[in-house]
Amino acid sequence: MAIIYDTRRLMLMLPENAHLDALVDYHIRNKDFLEPWEPQRPQDFYTRRFQKNWIREQKRDIKKLISICFLLAKRDEPERLIGAVSVSNILYGNFCSAFLGYRLDKDEVNKGYMTEAVNKVVSVCFEDLMLNRIEASVIPTNIASKTVMKKTGFTYIGTSSSYLKINGVWQPHEIYEKINPNRKI
Numbered sequence: 001m002a003i004i005y006d007t008r009r010l011m012l013m014l015p016e017n018a019h020l021d022a023l024v025d026y027h028i029r030n031k032d033f034l035e036p037w038e039p040q041r042p043q044d045f046y047t048r049r050f051q052k053n054w055i056r057e058q059k060r061d062i063k064k065l066i067s068i069c070f071l072l073a074k075r076d077e078p079e080r081l082i083g084a085v086s087v088s089n090i091l092y093g094n095f096c097s098a099f100l101g102y103r104l105d106k107d108e109v110n111k112g113y114m115t116e117a118v119n120k121v122v123s124v125c126f127e128d129l130m131l132n133r134i135e136a137s138v139i140p141t142n143i144a145s146k147t148v149m150k151k152t153g154f155t156y157i158g159t160s161s162s163y164l165k166i167n168g169v170w171q172p173h174e175i176y177e178k179i180n181p182n183r184k185i
């Protein structure tokens with residue numbers, strides 16, 4: 001697996017210690033914007049120490065192929081992180097599936113960056129990881145995220161009540177899936 005994947009406008013990078021300061025900056029910059037859509041964060045989440053530990057955990061999970069987080073940066077501004085796309089709970093065998101999550105900088109929404117990034121990550125999941133299915137969940141009021149699901153070819157399969165605890169409250173989520181069209185039996 002490549003450490004950096006390119007799209008037309010983006011670089012998707014696996015977390016490294018070199019990203020530490022940019023990662024802290026990203027989270028601080030977007031704290032208020034992302035809060036309604038994410039789990040409650042511990043007090044030290046916005047510190048170098050916490051993010052350094054997170055990078056170490058990500059490296060471990062990537063080696064075990066449990067989860068992969070791709071950090072996003074614009075190709076013309078590679079030092080500034082603008083988001084992330086995560087593939088988690090990767091399971092093989094009869095399941096051969098994973099969950100997809102993503103977040104984007106408040107100043108970069110509605111520019112097509114997340115659609116571009118999700119398309120690339122789905123391609124990596126289907127072609128490199130040889131997964132059969134990817135599932136994503138979206139809070140029903142998150143119109144931007146629902147738009148990403150539609151533009152990237154995910155299919156709505158239903159709504160689950162009290163699905164995830166987001167910002168301290170159990171919330172319903174719309175569930176989407178995408179099936180690998182080229183999966184060999």
